[in-house]
Amino acid sequence: MLRSPTARFLIAATLSGVLIACSGDGANGNAGSGEGPPIIKERQDNFEGIGDAFKAVRGELEKDTPDFILIAASASDINTRAAKIEGHFPTGTSVDDGFDTEALPAIWEKPEAFKAAAQKLVDESAMLVTVAGQGDKAATSAQAMTMGGACKGCHDKFRLDDEK
Ligand code: HEC
Incomplete structure (x- = not known):
């Protein structure tokens, strides 16, 4: 047939x-x-998660008796998310490409520096998991501050600052 x-x-x-x-x-x-490539929303959601987890860490450290288990869990969440950052920035997704993003072209101009900045957060969040596990408030606060420096270090160079 x-x-x-x-x-x-x-x-x-x-x-x-x-x-x-x-x-x-x-x-x-x-x-x-x-809204442009879905990866932009994905990475922004990932950073939102990082921001929420960091807020949870700071919230605990303001208490007289912080919940170190919660701090370690939040630091672990940041660690998992930090490892994803590098893969969230395909070329053509910067603010100069006309999308709703705060990703500066410097990310693609200095890929090694960006990669190192992301790795720093991976390392410092892992360290925070370890230090929180020891249950010492002063040491945990100090490491949370150091980890915060990794956020600022990257934002200063690679994130558009539209708050000034
Ligand atoms: C390796 C670089 C890097 C590191 C490390 C980093 N950020 Fe960011 N962050 C960025 C970039 C780039 C953006 C803009 C992303 C976009 O708009 O596409 C951003 C955006 C954000 C946003 C806004 C997300 C949104 O809804 O648009 C928050 C909140 C944030 N980061 C928090 C943090 C915190 C807290 C840390 C540290 C614990 C951190 N970031 C570490 C690069 C980084």
């Missing part, structure tokens, strides 16, 4: 119709969201 020329033509026409529909979807994947 399928050997008839008409049937073969119909199958070919259906297939190419499917292919056109699929490639059309692909091409519109980004434009559909209206």
Whole structure:
């Protein structure tokens, strides 16, 4: 049955119709969201999570008897998220590309420095997990401060400061 020329033509026409529909979807994947590449939202959500976890750490350290388990868990969350930062910045997603982002072009101009800044947060958050585990408030506060320096160190160079 399928050997008839008409049937073969119909199958070919259906297939190419499917292919056109699929490639059309692909091409519109980004434009559909209206907000640029989804990776921008993903990395901003990741930083939000880092910000929330850091807030939780500072909140505990303001108490007379901080919950060191919660501090260590928050530091661990920051550590997991910090390891993802590097992969969240594909080329063409800076503020100069016209997207709603605070990512400065310096990220792509100095990739080694950016990578080192992200690694610093990985290292300092890991250290905070360790120090918090020892249950000493002064030492934990000092390490939380040091970790905060890793945030500022990166933001000063690589994040657009629109608060000034
Ligand atoms: C390696 C660089 C780097 C490090 C380290 C870093 N940040 Fe950021 N952060 C950025 C960049 C770049 C942006 C802007 C991202 C964007 O808008 O696409 C940002 C954005 C943010 C935002 C705003 C997210 C949003 O909703 O747009 C928060 C909050 C934040 N960072 C908190 C922190 C905290 C807290 C730390 C440290 C515990 C930290 N960051 C460490 C580079 C870094």
